[in-house]
Amino acid sequence: xxxxxxxxxxxxxxxxxxxACEEFLAQGWRVLAAVRGGQERSALFASLATQFAGxxxxxxxxxxxxx
Numbered sequence: 001x002x003x004x005x006x007x008x009x010x011x012x013x014x015x016x017x018x019x020a021c022e023e024f025l026a027q028g029w030r031v032l033a034a035v036r037g038g039q040e041r042s043a044l045f046a047s048l049a050t051q052f053a054g055x056x057x058x059x060x061x062x063x064x065x066x067x
Contacts, residue, residue, distance in 0.1 A: 034061035
């Protein structure tokens, strides 16, 4: 039985984080993309979510928010 590899990428909405998301998805990984303002930024990932359906999950993560 083969298990799909998963990766958590912080700062996924821009720069190296976004490029890393694209690269891991292209290589068959499941990507947990952590961003501040997750739902507000989900549009940034629309084409990746379509292209790699079921393997991209957007997570709300703000390290400055103690909650």
